[in-house]
Amino acid sequence: MRQNKNDSIFYNIDWITVLIYVVLVLMGWANIYAAVYNEEHYIITDISQKYGKQMIWIGTAFLIALIVLIIDESFYTAFAYVIYGVFMVLIIAVPFLGREVKGSRSWFRFGDFGLQPAEFMKFATNLAIAKFLSNQNIKIADYKNTIITLLMLFVPMVIIMKLQNETGLAIVFVAFIFTLYREGLSVNYLLLGFLAAILFILALLVNNIVLFAIIGILCSVSLLFIKRSRTNLFLIAVIGIVACGMVKGTSTIYEHLEPHQKIRIDVLLGRGTVDLKKEGYNVNQAKIAIGSGGFAGKGFLHGTQTKYDFVPEQDTDFIFCTVGEEWGFLGSSLVIILQLTLIIRIIFMAERQRSPFSRIYGYGVASVLFFHLTINVGMTIGLAPVIGIPLPFFSYGGSSLWSFTLLLFIFIKLDSHRLQILR
Amino acid sequence: MNQLGDRKYLIIGVFMLVGLLFIMRLFYIQVIDDSYKLDANNQAFRYKTEYPVRGYIYDRNNKLLVYNEAAYDLIVLPKNISKTDFDTAGFCELLGMTKETFIKKMKKAIQAPNSPRKESIFEKQLSPKDYASIQERLYRYRGFTVQSRTLRKYPFKIAAHMLGYIGEADKSTTERDPYYKEGDYLGISGIEKTYEKALRGKKGLQIMMVDVHNREKGSYMNGMYDTMAIPGKPLTTTIDADLQLYAEQLMANKIGSVVALDPRTGEILAIVTSPTYDPNLLVGRTRNKNFAELSKDSIGKPLFNRSTMASYPPGSTFKLVMALIGLNEGVLTASTRYPCARGFPPLGGRPKCHPHGSPMDLVGAIGTSCNSYFSYVFKSVIEDKKYHNVYKAYANWREIATSFCLGTKTGSDLANELRGNVPSIKYYDKVFGKGSWKASTVISLGIGQNELGITPLQNANLVAIIANKGWYYTPHIVKAINNNPNDTTLARFKVKHFTDIKDTSIYNKVILGMAKAVEAGTAASLQIEGIPYCAKTGTAQNSGKDHSVFVCFAPKDEPQIAIGILIENGGWGSSYAGPIARLMMEKYLKGKITRPDLEKRMLDADLIRKLNLVPTTNR
Known part of the structure; x- marks a missing residue:
């Protein structure tokens, strides 16, 4: 047996990434402790409390990280589709085998502990897409491949949203748009998507008739700048009609939404009057908690808004409120900077890969982390809709911590072998 | 492939832009906008006022004139009253009120300036006896609490005007002095008012943290910002x-x-x-x-x-001052005698006088309170040659009178x-015209009449x-x-x-x-x-x-x-x-x-x- 340092499982590991990961996890633990702290159970390792449980989750997450590093890197490429398939089966099975928790059918329960397979769908999908797009014969610019890729994303997304009733976990799959863009998805698609998004928002905020007029004027003006051929005229007419149709369609769909869904949209867009005791409660309380932190915060365990339950879900989706309240502007911007540093570091690492598989997977990791950060922090400060997804490495919960650990450490493992063969 | 490699810059750019946007937003809501801090304190803190005991009042021999008796205000926080299982009938019976009164009082507690989220007084000043019977069963009625207050008690029932009375602070009081909150007690008249600051003591404030269900979770920062109530100081009066x-x-x-x-x-x-x-x-x-009852008495006006x-x-008391001024100015001696003809002769018997011996010296005039005598004295003071001028003499007279308070x-x-009132020159100038009045015009000042007021x-x-x-x-x-x-x-x-x-x-x-x-x-x-x-x-x-x-x-x-x-x-x-x-x-x-x-x-x-x-x- 050849025994040299190249064979150590820690060889060539990106320690900066690992360090930021550990710091974030420990900060998260401290904040969970503060968020649910009570004087009767003040020992942070008390496993009857959430912070005690989180300690177990952290311990096991480190173990998972270790296992990921031990397993041969070729395992992930070889079994990418298998892993994808296994988890696909699991997320379909959960609604029938698992127990319903607060309307969500995404949990397997083991006594006091629960697991959410949908969380793991993220890394599985990431592996599958990396595998698919790294095939040398595949070009994403080919619309057939685009459709296949999108299907690989949409299928789990729809299952999680419809069967498991977990909008938050489902919507994360949108994040892969960054990966696809990096791998050559046509800018036109993105641009169209972007314009469509703007149209949707405008359709809800501006009177439809006014929008129709604006679209008409824009189309007419554009005629001045392009060749007035028959095809172009036809094209612009189609674009105009489609745009008007989308506006009308959005309004119609909005009118037919369930009241609670309407309200979520209203809250985000600031439409109509928002009742701060009902639909606006969460966001308002989150803002109060963060805003009351001031520049330097109220100090560890001295928060009142989160500790005394004014903020809902203060240990999971709204954990950022505890950071904002107790550590103030300094602490909360530090968390954002750390998270972003990690994400951008991952992008740099992805770009240094020789193997397209590693690169694509790396982008997937960065995209997912970024999407979580944006939505989670964005909703607590009123810049994003209230969608229940965790803050990576911070929020309480085993499934999310494990899944983020898996997601990240598979990439760290791949990265440590970046100098080897092209896959 | 190189072209695609450039796409990373856009991706990184977008990521950093979002991060920057978030940090800016955090800076705004955490550092610039103060309203969230206020909201946080309003919902997480309950400020409990501890009312100090008002100072007692004693007479000069240490007899107790005023002490305090406990009373209890029934406080309501309407939003805490259960809509489903509040026993209205039982509550009304406990307080001895009709359902209509109850509804009326609840309405008052909910409507502005009160609100369902604000504590207000539901029933004022229950006696210790009433309180004892209510207290035992009050726990059944969530939303109601009791605040102890003190009421004044007067064992001798004397000196009502001098002591004054206590009233509740109204809006104008609270605006003038932020120490008071509406409904606080303070001295309205008498020495209760003059010595309000000493008598009231200082309110204590306890900041309690409450959770989202309004349950108390202990004092804020271990009571670092709490203050104890300082009892009011007792007064010793000069009253016998x-x-x-x-x-x-x-x-x-x-x-x-x-x-x-x-x-x-x-x-x-x-x-x-x-x-x-x-x-x-x-x-x-x-x-x-x-x-209201006392205000109705329009003859006695007991208030x-x-x-x-x-x-x-x-009246006649002022003749003493007239005598002093006359003697002081040297226009009068103890042996000066003036006639009296049932009145002041130079002005045809006005002001009038009652029958007595005439003429009299000073001691006799004081003894009989002769009007004529002191009219002469007043005339001689005002027409005193050494001032050369009636008005200068009058000003001097007035100044001396004023020095007697x-x-x-x-x-x-x-x-x-x-x-x-001791009327001024300006006043008489206005009434009679400048320079057109003299001693005889205002002669009855000398006998303590006219505009004189004391x-x-x-x-x-x-x-x-x-x-x-x-x-x-x-x-x-x-x-x-x-x-x-x-x-x-x-x-x-x-x-x-x-x-x-x-x-x-x-x-x-x-x-x-x-x-x-x-x-x-x-x-x-x-x-x-x-x-x-x-x-x-x-x-x-x-x-x-x-x-x-x-x-x-x-x-x-x-x-x-x-x-x-x-x-x-x-x-x-x-x-x-x-x-x-x-x-x-x-x-x-x-x-x-x-x-x-x-x-x-x-x-x-x-x-x-x-x-x-x-x-x-x-x-």
């Missing part, structure tokens, strides 16, 4: 409770005021306004009803504090004091000045705060004030006249065995029946008590005012009464009923 009570009994059923001072110190021994009322009436839940708020013509507030610690307190102080031969301490009610006679707020009562007439021999001449009045004059029937004293009877002319006036001090040498008394429509000074003052002096100096017949007559005299009957008999 026995004398005050006796005077009030004597003054019963008469309209007027009597003030007794210790001339050596300016301490007020008794200050009575009559009719008076039981101060206990203006406390507690029946306060408003009683207040009107005559001692400091009523201005009477000083006339037409100016005494500066006592009794709230709401009237200035009284409060009973000033009247008593005037006697004290004569007793002291030219100086006085500002009359006052409180001699020690928190048992400390040297409290800085009391320093102003230790300053000796001198009048413009400093020659004691001048006073001796006037005092001689006052002593004569008791020995053989108008007050001869009111002598006190073993205590020679000085007095001056008087009648103050009035549109109705004359006011009965009497001023005196005793003993003649080294006086210990000076009294000024006025009884509205009492007629001669010796008919009511004199006897009451005499009884008070005897009571204070001897501790017993040697003229039970006089005492009985005074106690029984009912001038108010007589007054009421006047219209009936005239018919």
Whole structure:
């Protein structure tokens, strides 16, 4: 047996990434402790409390990280589709085998502990897409491949949203748009998507008739700048009609939404009057908690808004409120900077890969982390809709911590072998 | 592939842009916008006020005049009342109120300026007895709590006007002084008002943290920002409770005021306004009803504090001042004699006078209170050649009169004091025209009439000045705060004030006249065995029946008590005012009464009923 340092499982590991990961996890633990702290159970390792449980989750997450590093890197490429398939089966099975928790059918329960397979769908999908797009014969610019890729994303997304009733976990799959863009998805698609998004928002905020007029004027003006051929005229007419149709369609769909869904949209867009005791409660309380932190915060365990339950879900989706309240502007911007540093570091690492598989997977990791950060922090400060997804490495919960650990450490493992063969 | 590689810059750009946007947003809501901090405190803190005990009030011999009794306010926080299982019927029965009253009170607690989220008083000032029965079962009615308060209690039922009463802070009070919150108790009148700061103490504040269900979670920062309530300081007054009570009994059923001072110190021994009322009436839940009742009495006006708020013509008392000024200016000697022809001869018998021997010297004039004599004195003072000018002489006269604390507030610690009036040159210039009035125009100033106005307190102080031969301490009610006679707020009562007439021999001449009045004059029937004293009877002319006036001090040498008394429509000074003052002096100096017949007559005299009957008999 050849025994040299190249064979150590820690060889060539990106320690900066690992360090930021550990710091974030420990900060998260401290904040969970503060968020649910009570004087009767003040020992942070008390496993009857959430912070005690989180300690177990952290311990096991480190173990998972270790296992990921031990397993041969070729395992992930070889079994990418298998892993994808296994988890696909699991997320379909959960609604029938698992127990319903607060309307969500995404949990397997083991006594006091629960697991959410949908969380793991993220890394599985990431592996599958990396595998698919790294095939040398595949070009994403080919619309057939685009459709296949999108299907690989949409299928789990729809299952999680419809069967498991977990909008938050489902919507994360949108994040892969960054990966696809990096791998050559046509800018036109993105641009169209972007314009469509703007149209949707405008359709809800501006009177439809006014929008129709604006679209008409824009189309007419554009005629001045392009060749007035028959095809172009036809094209612009189609674009105009489609745009008007989308506006009308959005309004119609909005009118037919369930009241609670309407309200979520209203809250985000600031439409109509928002009742701060009902639909606006969460966001308002989150803002109060963060805003009351001031520049330097109220100090560890001295928060009142989160500790005394004014903020809902203060240990999971709204954990950022505890950071904002107790550590103030300094602490909360530090968390954002750390998270972003990690994400951008991952992008740099992805770009240094020789193997397209590693690169694509790396982008997937960065995209997912970024999407979580944006939505989670964005909703607590009123810049994003209230969608229940965790803050990576911070929020309480085993499934999310494990899944983020898996997601990240598979990439760290791949990265440590970046100098080897092209896959 | 290189082209695609460039796409990373856009991706990184977008990521960093979002991060920057978030940090900017955080800076705005955490550092710039303060409203979230306020919201946070409003919902996570409950500010509990601890009300201090109001200071007790004692008389000069440490008899308790005012103490506190516990009362309990029932507080409601409407949003905490369960909509489903609140037992309204049981609650109404517990409080002994009808359902309609309950609904009305709930409405009041919910509507502005109250709100469902704000605590307000549901039922005021429950007695300890009521509270005991309610307390046991109150836990069943979530949303209701009890706040303990203190109410004033007056064991002697005396000195209502001097003590004053307590009221609730209203909006204007809270705007003027943020220490008070609406509904807090504070002194509205009397020394309760003057010494409010000492009596009230300082409210304590406890900041409790509450959770989203409004459950208390302990004190904020271990009580670092909490303050303890500091109890109010007790006051020791100069009042002699026995004398005050006796005077009030004597003054019963008469309209007027009597003030007794210790001339050596300016301490007020008794200050009575009559009719008076039981101060206990203006406390507690029946306060408003009683207040309205008392306000209705338009003849007696029991709420009107005559001692400091009523201005009477000083009448004959002022002749003493006239005599002092005349002697001081050198236009009068003890042996100066002036004629009287049932009036002042130079003006055809006006002002009028009653029949007596003529002409008289100064002592005789004081003894008989001759109007003509003092009109001459006034004329000679105003037309004094050494001033070359009538108005200069008048200004001098007025200045000296003012130095006797006339037409100016005494500066006592009794709230709401009237200035009284010594008319100014400007005033007469306006009435008669500049330069077109002279001594004879305003001649009755000399006998204490015309526009002259004096409060009973000033009247008593005037006697004290004569007793002291030219100086006085500002009359006052409180001699020690928190048992400390040297409290800085009391320093102003230790300053000796001198009048413009400093020659004691001048006073001796006037005092001689006052002593004569008791020995053989108008007050001869009111002598006190073993205590020679000085007095001056008087009648103050009035549109109705004359006011009965009497001023005196005793003993003649080294006086210990000076009294000024006025009884509205009492007629001669010796008919009511004199006897009451005499009884008070005897009571204070001897501790017993040697003229039970006089005492009985005074106690029984009912001038108010007589007054009421006047219209009936005239018919």
